[in-house]
Amino acid sequence: MDLIMEIVFTITGLLFVCLNIYGTLTYSKKLFLSGLCYYCAIPLIDESLIYNTDKSPSHIVIVFIFIIQYILTIPISDASDFSNKSAMNLSIKIGIALVLINITGAIYYLYLNPVAFIQLGVFHIIFTLSITYSLYKRAQGLLLK
């Protein structure tokens, strides 16, 4: 059961990571957000299953953290450009929050949770780098469309 779950989570996680990276490289906001949004299902399912066995409160916090990531990354069309300063400020705030969420995820999967799949921690590091790269590109004047 554990091995099957690990394989399923690794393959689907990898697919969403690739989708996110592809979105970042092609400046497609929808693909970038879709990768992050659908990925949230993996830690949500994983942590809910583990919570059923050991009842540790850490799993509830992680579940809520990924519900927040899901809310922040729902791929809705908000056609904003650099002239819309308010939307820019808000999306930078969301970008910083997403970096923090993925740093938390990486710390949790690599350091705090000894029974977790290490691959998930690596995926979070990749997401952190991808979001940081898109924030850097935005600072340079290139915007995801």
Add this chain to the structure above:
Amino acid sequence: MNITLDLIFTITAALSVLVSAYGLAKSNRKSYLYGLSFFSLICIINQSIAYYHGKSSYHLLMFFLFIIHLALAFPNSNNYTIENMPAVKLATKIVLSFAMINIIGAIFAFTIDDTISFHFGCFHIIFILLIFYGSIKELKKIY
């Protein structure tokens, strides 16, 4: 927790709730966000002290959760109206995140975390109510 520290945290948290409520009543976005930011700052200090004493991993995760809250609530010079739909859509996502963070804060204060005083759970509930009141107020402007 130390009684003096608890008293200081309670007074500052109550003040931040009042600042936020004032901001909402006067439709002043900056005051509303200042209240939320100060409150998350108190929670960050509270959780780091709890982690220092207890070393439970969930204190560290709650600490990160309130840092995320602070990042989202940090007040900046944002001046947008209901006509600016991209900004409204992004703000809706942020407001929903505030609600989720305060719900988990209230659950922990009331049921799981015995290092946090009961009234902190009440402050989280008040923030949830303020967030929903603000959302209803904004929705009334759209419809």
